[in-house]
Amino acid sequence: MRILAFDTATPATVVAVAELLPGASAPDGPAVDLRDDPAPGTRPNHTRRLLELIEQALERAGWSWDELDRIAVGIGPGTFTGLRIGIATAQALARSRGLPLVGTSTLQALALPATAARPDLGILAVLDARRNEAFAAGWDAGSGPGRDVAVLPPSVLSPDALEKAASQLAPGTLAVGDGAVKFAQNLRRFGLLIPPEDSELHRISAVSHCRLAADLIPAEPAAVQPEYLRQPDAEIARRT
Secondary structure: OEEEEEEOOOOOEEEEEEEOOOOOOOOOOOOEEEEEOOOOOOOOOHHHHHHHHHHHHHHHHOOOHHHOOEEEEEOOOOOHHHHHHHHHHHHHHHHHHOOOEEEEOHHHHHHHHHHHHOOOOOEEEEEEEEOOEEEEEEEOOOOOOOOOOOOEEEEEEOHHHHHHHHHOOOOOOEEEOHHHHHOHHHHHOOOOEOOOOOOHHHOOOHHHHHHHHOOOOOEOHHHOOOOOOOOOHHHHHHHO
């Protein structure tokens, strides 16, 4: 199964193409994995770079659109604008190219490489949600995203709530993601392990979205919707 996947839930724009069989733990052959990380203090480049990276990924793989079997898009949680750009692009491409579309969890994609690297440990995936909050989901050792129910379902948490969630996880749980780096002090006090800040385990890879998508049932493009978990800033400001 040849899959194109991308995610714009975070400041990074990530795109991959990979060939996988359902249930496979790794692509069947080389995968093309591309990303654009904006410079610190600058805005994400989703609008400008997403379609460019998609075309580059297909070109490097030597695939045409007709050779794809499905498209996968990260549905979050993440930023309102980023999710809207990614999902709208995926819906438009699926309709125009006549391809099945799958929505995949950004937190599951973040956790997947860590689960593969340390199957003996529980995994907590944490994204910086800004507003001094975190998006998080967790899995026990021996389970993992895409296969088992999370012991901590996707949630938006204050630092205190994140500490409470961490206190209920097994000591030695591996915490990954930019939110794990940001809230490292809160997590370490409950025995959670955090890789070095420059570890690849803190970065979302679109290949992980490909792996998740191989085992999911496609939906109508309109049925693939973002997992915001909270209201956008503009709506909060309006109500205030």
